[in-house]
Amino acid sequence: MDQVTERIAAVLTGKFDVPADLITARASFQDLDLDSLSVVELYVTLQEEWGVPLDAEAATGDVTVGELADEVRTLLDGRRPGDD
Secondary structure, three states, X not given: OOHHHHHHXXXXXXXXXXXXXXXXXXXXXXXXXXXXXXXHHHHHHHHHHHOOOOOHHHOOOOOEHHHHHHHHHHHHHHOOOXXX
C-alpha cells in the first residue's frame, strides 16, 4: 500500500472500527459497512487532514478505497508547493 492508501486504511480502522483485513483497494465503503453519514465523515476527515477539496456530495457507498485514494493522490499532485 502507498502512503495515501495506508492513511485511509488507518482512518477506517481507527475512526470507524473497520477490520484491517477487509480493507483492500477494491473494497467499497458499502462492503466495509459504512453508512452514508460515515462516508461523508471520512471524506471530511481526509479533506481537513490533507487540505484537498474532496467532494463529499459525491461520496457514496459504491466508491472503493482505491478510487478514493486515486482521487486524493490526483488532488495532492495538483497542489503547488506552498499551497496551504
